[in-house]
Amino acid sequence: MDLLSELRDVVPGDRIVADPEELERHGGGIFTYHAPRQPDAVVCPENRDEVAEVLRFANENGVPIVPFGEGSSLEAHTIPVHGGISLDLGRMDAIVEVRPDDFVVRVQPGVTHERLNAKIKEHGLFFPVDPGWDASLGGMAGTNASGTNAVRYGAMRDQVLDLEVVLADGTVMRTGGMSMKSSAGYHLTGLFVGSEGTLGVFTELTLRLYPVPEKVLAARAVFPGIEEAGRAAVAMIRSGMQIGRVELVDARTVEAVNAYKGTDYAVAPTLFLEFSGSEAGVESDVDQARAISSAEGCKGFEFEADEAARERLWEARHEAGLAITRLNPDKKPMTTDVCVPISYLPDALARARETIAGHGFDGAILGHVGDGNYHAVFPVDVGDPEEMGRAEEVMGRIVRYALERGGTCTGEHGIGSGKTGHLREEHGDSLPFMRGIKRLADPNGVMNPGKVFAEEPWPAPG
Incomplete structure (x- = not known):
């Protein structure tokens, strides 16, 4: 099929981008070592209805669709490993409603956390999740981002009260409300936060706000x-x-x-x-x-x-x-973000340092250690199979140390396509249930295929 021609029947032509520079930007990552893969087209919707139309088209024609925010994720979440459409939500950047008396704000997914905080500062409020890059709030919810304030305020999953979600077939639904708690039905908001674009596309988020401290x-x-x-x-x-x-x-x-x-x-x-x-x-x-x-x-x-x-x-x-990557500009940073029960943190840091040095890498360690989450970063030559093998061994040892002590392979970066094997190690018993949820929401497998689940077939069966 002629994808670009077909898309022009779905959304206005100025929403479709296919110039080489934009295709390259949407096919790689700012901080990732994962191999780039350009999309066939970039689509920039301006409202919920356009998102729904694009998803219906993709679902009916078996075209992969990958949501895109700022492109700052580390585990290749926004790289379209099977081509298709990169759905850039940057134009959906409205702060829809601020309700200071309720400590709540409604935003579209393209709003960044720095812009939100600049807006709500006049009300004596702030939004605490701060991932270290001016990321979009939709992308932050998609990966369950956290950051420097997590030790006190928690991650995105603790801040999102409601989502407007468009499913693969174009169905629009809301997952929560504006109240601070609810016992009504399944916790769908928590399910979609951290789903990495594999279940649906967020078109609006309702977030908790907090008073600026004295x-x-x-x-x-x-x-x-x-x-x-x-x-x-x-x-x-x-x-x-x-x-x-x-x-x-x-x-x-x-x-x-x-x-x-x-x-x-x-x-x-x-x-x-x-x-x-x-x-x-x-x-x-x-x-x-x-x-x-x-x-x-x-x-x-x-x-x-x-x-x-x-x-x-x-x-x-x-x-x-970013500073660490500049020390070795000819290489790509491999970063892991394990989280351990906090009592194991000092030993985990020392073991990580020994593992990195013992395999001949010039690595660095940093992190949000107040909640047991730390990052090990070391530069790798992605074109050197032997070096990549050693790097994967380092990554594996750091992850296994965390898993053996009840920790997790990723505290905040998510699975993407980089940690699918480690997810199997951590949650192999529940993966069949996760796959069932994925098939229910996305039966044709068009939503960000190749992410979260290892060896996910494409096209999807049937």
């Missing part, structure tokens, strides 16, 4: 080793203090950030901390965190009190992944 204070605590930093992070969480962020960066990460951002942070394992709440509560928490850090040999505990300094600190942390 006082916010950030600090950097420098340690002699990564285990000491990990133990300090665990102790802070166990203490019961109302800490907002507990982020770990190892010495190699700090070195990369200094080179990339022009900062002069001490090149040593460091905890980036943020305390928020009442004036008295913050002061008490800071004193307690300083004492805990001192007990683990902390070599420096420095504050960032004013807003501009805090923003510079968190900008440096958020851009750490």
